[in-house]
Amino acid sequence: MASRAVAVLLFLGGTLLSQEPLSRMAQPRYEGDKLLRPEGYREWIFVASNLGMGYTAGQPQANPSFHNIYMQPEAYRYYRQTGRFPDKTMLVMERYSAGTIASINRRGQFQDRLLGLEVALKDEQRFPEKWAYFDFSGSGGALRGQAAPFPKQACWSCHNAHGGADNVFVQFYPILRK
Numbered sequence: 001m002a003s004r005a006v007a008v009l010l011f012l013g014g015t016l017l018s019q020e021p022l023s024r025m026a027q028p029r030y031e032g033d034k035l036l037r038p039e040g041y042r043e044w045i046f047v048a049s050n051l052g053m054g055y056t057a058g059q060p061q062a063n064p065s066f067h068n069i070y071m072q073p074e075a076y077r078y079y080r081q082t083g084r085f086p087d088k089t090m091l092v093m094e095r096y097s098a099g100t101i102a103s104i105n106r107r108g109q110f111q112d113r114l115l116g117l118e119v120a121l122k123d124e125q126r127f128p129e130k131w132a133y134f135d136f137s138g139s140g141g142a143l144r145g146q147a148a149p150f151p152k153q154a155c156w157s158c159h160n161a162h163g164g165a166d167n168v169f170v171q172f173y174p175i176l177r178k
């Protein structure tokens with residue numbers, strides 16, 4: 001009897017632990033059909049940093065850029081536990097130019113100027129395809145405060161066809177891939 005009661009308590013506790021944190025997850029904020037640029041994401045989970053990624057064959061980019069990707073800690077933990085991205089998951093991708101030969105650096109590349117910011121957002125009520133894609137990049141590294149979702153063919157189609165899990169390119173992110 002006692003052990004059954006303990007098991008029930010453990011089960012309830014585990015359920016509360018695994019569900020409660022999602023209620024504190026940073027939520028997307030909209031103005032009309034536009035998404036407001038997420039804030040505070042630099043304190044989220046750092047998912048990956050990719051250098052010079054291109055999607056067409058050919059010569060490497062002359063000026064490769066870094067992609068830094070962040071996601072909400074609650075969405076990260078949920079994904080690790082369940083293998084699914086919860087509703088309202090946001091992946092924020094900053095783009096940085098690659099710098100070299102500055103200060104004492106004589107080789108290799110470091111992240112230099114912020115070039116732009118893109119967001120992948122899962123909002124099941126709002127978007128028939130569940131995921132939508134936004135670009136907050138302005139001119140000369142300035143960021144816009146809000147952005148409209150891209151049409152399906154521009155971003156979603158490639159993510160849906162080639163993303164390793166639920167539209168997300170987990171195959172390129174060490175902490176998300178199996």
Ligand code: HEC
Nearest residue numbers: 050053055067091093118119120133134154155158168169
């Ligand atoms: C031809 C394929 C392709 C298209 C089209 C594409 N992407 Fe991506 N995207 C990728 C790949 C590959 C990655 C993996 C990470 C990287 O590039 O650093 C990625 C990663 C991302 C990420 C990080 C989160 C994730 O889903 O993995 C965001 C945000 C993103 N893309 C936004 C966009 C936006 C906005 C557009 C449309 C303007 C777009 N993408 C169009 C291939 C594509």
